[in-house]
Amino acid sequence: MIINPDQLNTNKNDISIHKNQFDHLASSLSKQGIEVDQIVDKLANFQVAIPSWALGAGGTRFGRFSYYGEPASLEQKLEDIGIIHALTKSAGAVSLHIPWDIPEDYKAIKELANSLDIKFDAVNSNTFQDQPNAKESYKFGSLSNTSKTVRDQAIAHNREVIDIGKELGSKSITVWLADGSSFPGQNNFQTALSHTQNSLKEIYDVLPDDWKLFIEYKPYEPYFYSTVIQDWGTSFLLANECGEKAYTLVDLGHHLPNTNIEQIVATLMWKGKLGGFHFNDSKYGDDDITVGSIKPYALFLIFNELVYGMNNNPQNPELSWMIDASHNLKDPLEDLIQSLEAIQVTYAKALLVDQHQLKEAQKNNDITLCQEILQSAYLTDVRPLVKQARLQQHGAIDPLKTYRSLLVREQLVKERGKHTVATGL
Ligand code: LRH
Ligand code: MN
Numbered sequence: 001m002i003i004n005p006d007q008l009n010t011n012k013n014d015i016s017i018h019k020n021q022f023d024h025l026a027s028s029l030s031k032q033g034i035e036v037d038q039i040v041d042k043l044a045n046f047q048v049a050i051p052s053w054a055l056g057a058g059g060t061r062f063g064r065f066s067y068y069g070e071p072a073s074l075e076q077k078l079e080d081i082g083i084i085h086a087l088t089k090s091a092g093a094v095s096l097h098i099p100w101d102i103p104e105d106y107k108a109i110k111e112l113a114n115s116l117d118i119k120f121d122a123v124n125s126n127t128f129q130d131q132p133n134a135k136e137s138y139k140f141g142s143l144s145n146t147s148k149t150v151r152d153q154a155i156a157h158n159r160e161v162i163d164i165g166k167e168l169g170s171k172s173i174t175v176w177l178a179d180g181s182s183f184p185g186q187n188n189f190q191t192a193l194s195h196t197q198n199s200l201k202e203i204y205d206v207l208p209d210d211w212k213l214f215i216e217y218k219p220y221e222p223y224f225y226s227t228v229i230q231d232w233g234t235s236f237l238l239a240n241e242c243g244e245k246a247y248t249l250v251d252l253g254h255h256l257p258n259t260n261i262e263q264i265v266a267t268l269m270w271k272g273k274l275g276g277f278h279f280n281d282s283k284y285g286d287d288d289i290t291v292g293s294i295k296p297y298a299l300f301l302i303f304n305e306l307v308y309g310m311n312n313n314p315q316n317p318e319l320s321w322m323i324d325a326s327h328n329l330k331d332p333l334e335d336l337i338q339s340l341e342a343i344q345v346t347y348a349k350a351l352l353v354d355q356h357q358l359k360e361a362q363k364n365n366d367i368t369l370c371q372e373i374l375q376s377a378y379l380t381d382v383r384p385l386v387k388q389a390r391l392q393q394h395g396a397i398d399p400l401k402t403y404r405s406l407l408v409r410e411q412l413v414k415e416r417g418k419h420t421v422a423t424g425l
Contacts, residue, residue: 001079001411003086005394008402018397022384029352036385039351043344043389048279049093049121049322050081050336052101056422058288058326067332069412072420074101075112080412082116084333087402088340089395093121095322096168098161099131100423106167121172122214122276122320123165127154128178128222141179143199144192144228151199158203166208172275172320173207174249175200176216180227192228197241204242214249214275214320215239219256221286232264239273247275247317251324252299253286254278262301269309269316276320279343288326290335292342299342300378303350311355331409337399341386348382 009015026036055077057067071077078094085091094113103109113120127142135153140146142154162173179196181187200215207213217235218227229235232248239246248268255261268274281287281294292299309316321343327335354373361369387397396402403409 001083001408001415003083003406003408005086007406008087008394008396009391014397018384018387018391022388025381025384034352039348040385040389040392042351043348043386044089044392046090046344046347047092047119047321048090048340048343049095049320050084050091051095051097051278051322051324051424052077053097053424054288054323054325054327054336055080055332056327056424057332058328058424060328065328066419066421067327068418069409069414069416070332070420070422072416072422074103074109076416076420077101077422078109078112078116078118080333081118083403083408084336084340084399085116085118087396087399088337089390089393090340090344091336092117093119093322095121095124095174096164096170097124097126097424098157098164099126102164103168110168120165120168120170121322122174122212123161123168123170123172124174124176125158125161127157128176138178141177141192141228143175143177144179144187144196146191146195151195155199155202159206162203162206162208162211165211171210172212172214173203174214174216175203176218176249176251177229178222178227179229180220180223181225182223183225187226187228189226193234196228197238200238200242200246204246207245209245211245212275212317212320213239213242213246215242215246216249216251216254216278218251218254218286232268236268236271236273239275247273249275249278249320251278251280251286252291252302253280253282253288253324257284261298262305265302266305266309269305269313272313272315272317274309274316274319276322278322278324279339280323280325288324290325290330290342291323291339292346293338296342296346297378299346300349301374303346304353304374307347307350307353308355333408334400334403337403341399344386344389345382348385349377349380352377352380352382 029036056070071080127138130137136150145151215235217229219230235248279291283294323339358373
């Protein structure tokens with residue numbers, strides 16, 4: 001299913017309502033000296049990669065409730081991302097997970113992606129599952145495994161993932177390790193970390209000059225006592241050990257409750273070692289649910305640090321923006337559309353923060369004013385700016401409403417049937 005621009009924004013009344021709301025907001029912001037056009041352009045250029053593993057129904061160990069019309073091939077996954085991108089104009093990239101999404105025909109896949117205006121963002125390796133007829137098992141770890149044979153197998157897999165990414169035009173690889181332990185005494189922490197460091201270096205050695213290595217950390221799950229790369233500090237030291245092309249990747253769901261993630265972001269950008277994000281939200285663990293659905297103000301405080309960093313830390317490279325989600329209950333495409341909206345809205349609010357006034361108030365320890373500056377931006381309804389950015393790129397003013405009015409899911413079920421299952425989580 002392909003969505004054409006002429007199928008969008010056909011309701012003239014919606015257009016005029018938007019125009020009134022946008023003109024009203026733009027004039028009040030301009031009176032405050034805010035460059036509205038600049039903000040709309042930044043929103044329009046803000047592209048978030050869609051995870052190839054989150055286009056079907058996810059599951060938990062307690063069960064999986066399928067979603068009809070799921071993409072059963074990489075081609076159909078790109079088609080679905082094409083639908084989201086046609087509506088939102090902010091999903092112009094895909095992040096593939098290997099081996100779940102190894103292209104059969106690279107030429108055809110690149111042509112399809114190109115026709116849908118989708119780029120290939122970071123490729124992800126997978127040494128947290130054993131593949132059929134694999135020689136070695138990752139049950140007791142991969143890059144940290146006590147067995148050199150197992151470590152070599154995991155290193156070879158990551159090198160293969162880089163080769164696949166090179167073929168597709170990707171410029172980065174994300175390494176997340178499940179490696180860890182579920183019982184005290186099971187692992188020697190130092191040995192596990194030293195093996196991981198050396199293994200990562202063997203992967204780093206084959207990284208093309210214009211590539212990045214993202215090291216993703218996580219405190220727990222699937223193991224329940226320790227994780228080798230458990231927190232930002234461990235990822236940071238491993239990235240420094242590897243070299244200048246290695247960075248830390250922040251998955252919002254990979255933090256223990258009440259962790260100050262915005263401070264981690266500020267620290268990593270200050271050191272020029274923040275590589276990118278896996279956006280999602282969570283209440284308890286790595287819940288991988290809709291961005292901004294649980295802690296929208298925390299996400300705003302993170303974007304405030306990102307805006308400050310993007311203005312003041314030339315030492316930190318351009319960031320990779322990716323969603324990492326799993327859809328157990330909602331239509332995956334609707335969920336991703338909502339996540340993209342939350343990311344765009346939150347970035348817009350952060351762009352309204354008067355960073356100079358805030359820095360001045362911080363210098364004067366005027367705490368009340370600091371909070372007022374942040375919250376007046378946060379409490380501004382910026383949705384007209386996000387809609388204007390989409391309209392500017394011939395996207396839908398209201399992607400979700402359009403997704404439903406065009407009966408997209410119904411059409412996908414008609415095309416694919418009810419029982420197709422997408423690879424992924
Ligand atoms: C681990 C993780 C990682 C992916 C996986 C799908 O929890 O966040 O980014 O490899 O989810
Ligand atoms: Mn992740």
